[in-house]
Amino acid sequence: MGPIYLDNNATTQCDPRVIDAMMPYFIEQFGNPSSMHSFGNKVGLAVKKARAQVQTLIGAEHDSEVIFTSCGTESDSTAILSALRAQPERKEIITSTVEHPAVLSLAEHLEKEGYTVHRIGVDGQGRIDLDAYRAKLSPNVAIASFMWANNETGTIFPVEQMAEMAHEAGVMFHTDAVQAVGKLPIDLRNTHIDMLSLSGHKLHAPKGIGVLYLKRATRFRPLLRGGHQERGRRAGTENVPAIVGLGVAAELALEHMAFENTTVKRMRDQLQDGILAQVPNAFATGDVDNRLPNTANIAFEYIEGEAILLLLNKEGIAASSGSACTSGSLEPSHVMRAMGIPYTAAHGTVRFSLSRHTRDCEIERVIQAVPPIVARLRKLSPYWAGDKPLAEPEKAFAPSYA
Amino acid sequence: MWDYSEKVKEHFYNPRNAGPLDGANGIGDVGSISCGDALRLMLKVDPDSERITDAHFQTFGCGSAIASSSALTEIIKGMTLDEALAVSNQDIADYLDGLPPEKMHCSVMGREALQAAVANYRGETWSDDHEEGALVCKCFAIDAVLIEDTIRANNLGTVEDVTNYTKAGGGCAACHEGIEEILGRVLAERGERFDPTAKATPAPAMGNLARIRKIEQTIEQMRPTLQRDGGDIDLIDVDGNRILVSLKGACSGCQMEAVTLGGVQQKLIEALGEFVKVVPVGAHAHAHGSACATEA
Numbered sequence: 001m002g003p004i005y006l007d008n009n010a011t012t013q014c015d016p017r018v019i020d021a022m023m024p025y026f027i028e029q030f031g032n033p034s035s036m037h038s039f040g041n042k043v044g045l046a047v048k049k050a051r052a053q054v055q056t057l058i059g060a061e062h063d064s065e066v067i068f069t070s071c072g073t074e075s076d077s078t079a080i081l082s083a084l085r086a087q088p089e090r091k092e093i094i095t096s097t098v099e100h101p102a103v104l105s106l107a108e109h110l111e112k113e114g115y116t117v118h119r120i121g122v123d124g125q126g127r128i129d130l131d132a133y134r135a136k137l138s139p140n141v142a143i144a145s146f147m148w149a150n151n152e153t154g155t156i157f158p159v160e161q162m163a164e165m166a167h168e169a170g171v172m173f174h175t176d177a178v179q180a181v182g183k184l185p186i187d188l189r190n191t192h193i194d195m196l197s198l199s200g201h202k203l204h205a206p207k208g209i210g211v212l213y214l215k216r217a218t219r220f221r222p223l224l225r226g227g228h229q230e231r232g233r234r235a236g237t238e239n240v241p242a243i244v245g246l247g248v249a250a251e252l253a254l255e256h257m258a259f260e261n262t263t264v265k266r267m268r269d270q271l272q273d274g275i276l277a278q279v280p281n282a283f284a285t286g287d288v289d290n291r292l293p294n295t296a297n298i299a300f301e302y303i304e305g306e307a308i309l310l311l312l313n314k315e316g317i318a319a320s321s322g323s324a325c326t327s328g329s330l331e332p333s334h335v336m337r338a339m340g341i342p343y344t345a346a347h348g349t350v351r352f353s354l355s356r357h358t359r360d361c362e363i364e365r366v367i368q369a370v371p372p373i374v375a376r377l378r379k380l381s382p383y384w385a386g387d388k389p390l391a392e393p394e395k396a397f398a399p400s401y402a
Numbered sequence: 403m404w405d406y407s408e409k410v411k412e413h414f415y416n417p418r419n420a421g422p423l424d425g426a427n428g429i430g431d432v433g434s435i436s437c438g439d440a441l442r443l444m445l446k447v448d449p450d451s452e453r454i455t456d457a458h459f460q461t462f463g464c465g466s467a468i469a470s471s472s473a474l475t476e477i478i479k480g481m482t483l484d485e486a487l488a489v490s491n492q493d494i495a496d497y498l499d500g501l502p503p504e505k506m507h508c509s510v511m512g513r514e515a516l517q518a519a520v521a522n523y524r525g526e527t528w529s530d531d532h533e534e535g536a537l538v539c540k541c542f543a544i545d546a547v548l549i550e551d552t553i554r555a556n557n558l559g560t561v562e563d564v565t566n567y568t569k570a571g572g573g574c575a576a577c578h579e580g581i582e583e584i585l586g587r588v589l590a591e592r593g594e595r596f597d598p599t600a601k602a603t604p605a606p607a608m609g610n611l612a613r614i615r616k617i618e619q620t621i622e623q624m625r626p627t628l629q630r631d632g633g634d635i636d637l638i639d640v641d642g643n644r645i646l647v648s649l650k651g652a653c654s655g656c657q658m659e660a661v662t663l664g665g666v667q668q669k670l671i672e673a674l675g676e677f678v679k680v681v682p683v684g685a686h687a688h689a690h691g692s693a694c695a696t697e698a
């Protein structure tokens with residue numbers, strides 16, 4: 001029995017076809033696409049092809065709207081900082097409380113530099129408060145940045161509608177679509193989304209390659225200036241093998257889009273239902289009817305996520321958790337806190353994220369493995385007695401300090 | 403994934419003394435579910451000898467919290483209460499062949515549960531003023547609360563000061579931005595601004611000679627303990643913040659040596675008020691230092 005990888009929102013395995021396509025660009029086709037000789041020329045054509053493949057996946061109108069970057073984080077930073085530099089008179093940013101640190105840490109840093117950051121909250125299912133969002137749109141806002149899909153729960157934000165609202169208010173709109181691209185159909189030409197971030201390693205391309213989509217005529221200021229690569233919008237010699245790999249991965253993602261939204265989704269549902277049917281005091285978090293097809297985030301009450309992961313790992317199952325302990329911080333995941341998930345459950349959340357490589361037999365094995373692991377940890381927990389939590393756990397367990 | 407020692411994993415996968423203990427006469431509860439860590443330690447104490455005849459635990463927490471609880475019960479079984487109270491969180495970590503810096507608080511919690519359980523047995527109430535902040539310095543496991551308190555108590559103004567007093571920032575230096583931020587906040591409270599070009603307050607003026615005397619004294623004080631265990635320690639040289647010592651006898655063996663050096667180093671840091679590294683030299687010298695020494 002091989003290991004079971006259900007942590008595809010963290011990163012994915014490179015598709016073998018992606019690797020095959022990349023290899024020549026390390027060996028024979030090692031030239032610099034900017035060079036005049038034939039070593040460079042073919043490489044330039046390969047980059048052009050990859051750009052078109054990405055363009056097709058995200059439905060961009062022009063291939064020049066695709067800018068290759070080094071990762072999703074770079075795309076996020078480029079987008080937000082560009083909007084601020086291009087519109088120096090606008091000093092406000094709107095985002096949500098549940099963004100990835102790629103956006104939240106930057107926003108926090110910008111706040112220290114004097115910008116105003118509006119963080120729009122979510123409800124118990126992780127759904128964005130659209131009225132609060134609308135209320136913050138104004139001519140003082142340089143950019144509204146909202147993730148397309150949440151990395152922890154898979155919850156989808158109505159970013160097309162939100163981009164429309166921003167457009168009407170004359171505000172630039174960026175979306176961190178790192179988790180959405182490749183899992184959801186995207187057709188940017190028919191939206192008012194000005195900028196979009198994606199990252200190769202979430203869709204079976206290698207790590208260290210990303211894209212910033214920049215709608216034509218959106219005012220832009222580069223993060224890295226230097227050579228004329230990417231039409232001067234992102235200087236630095238292109239990571240050609242990874243770009244070629246991302247192109248192929250984009251094409252494969254499009255081919256598997258239906259599979260992802262039928263078979264992968266069915267497996268995800270079976271996994272979630274299978275676990276919840278057997279384990280008491282457990283529930284799925286996020287907007288379960290409107291989330292990524294591959295993601296199930298389950299909260300197990302009265303036990304701690306890292307301990308669950310260690311025992312899963314021992315059974316050869318890889319998943320991840322929003323517990324404080326896995327990150328070495330003191331607080332459980334900001335996404336769980338933003339949704340108001342009680343502490344009794346927030347520390348015990350486990351994210352299972354599937355991919356097109358996931359198999360039915362693997363799902364069955366996980367469904368069998370989880371209940372005994374949860375039972376075992378609950379047996380150790382001072383909040384649990386027999387087959388249920390203590391009636392008043394906070395009272396029965398009386399620490400001298402908390 | 404954390405870099406847990408085999409011993410941590412083993413205690414996590416096969417925890418000793420887990421579950422309720424019938425007839426426990428000393429119970430200590432620490433932590434809470436909101437912190438993500440909670441531990442109940444249950445002791446059975448023989449009233450005549452004050453010896454711990456049995457110890458059990460229940461823990462809500464991560465792998466190292468469970469392993470630390472398990473280790474603690476193993477360590478204290480058979481000890482008298484006074485012996486048990488002398489067990490430090492470092493002892494728990496050492497028993498487990500070390501814990502990642504982010505996880506040292508798990509061993510602290512074990513120690514606190516022990517104090518609470520003993521207090522409960524003795525009919526006293528135990529309270530703790532321990533407040534934990536976000537981890538800032540990962541090399542030496544120093545949190546924000548400790549840094550803030552130290553800055554306030556000593557009127558510190560530079561990152562170097564903070565390093566001298568708390569060790570924070572003395573390793574890889576990646577946390578200097580975080581330390582500057584805390585300095586900025588605390589200095590603002592007293593109406594000052596953080597100045598990155600300011601000179602560090604000279605370390606509590608200790609001349610070279612006084613410093614070496616202090617080192618000698620500190621080592622001298624630790625000697626009897628080491629000799630009792632059949633070992634000995636000699637100061638060889640002081641080279642900046644490196645203190646070269648030679649270990650003899652029972653102290654000089656991998657495991658014991660690492661433990662001893664860690665203890666000596668801790669005492670020296672406290673005595674000198676600065677970060678120093680204890681390095682073993684001589685015939686029995688080993689490549690092992692304490693966790694801190696290797697990190698610096």
Ligand SMILES: Cc1ncc(COP(=O)(O)O)c(C=O)c1O
Nearest residue numbers: 071072073100102151178179199
């Ligand atoms: C929503 C989201 N945004 C941004 C990122 C960062 O992407 P990268 O690792 O390519 O920088 C991630 C990946 O963890 C993500 O899930």
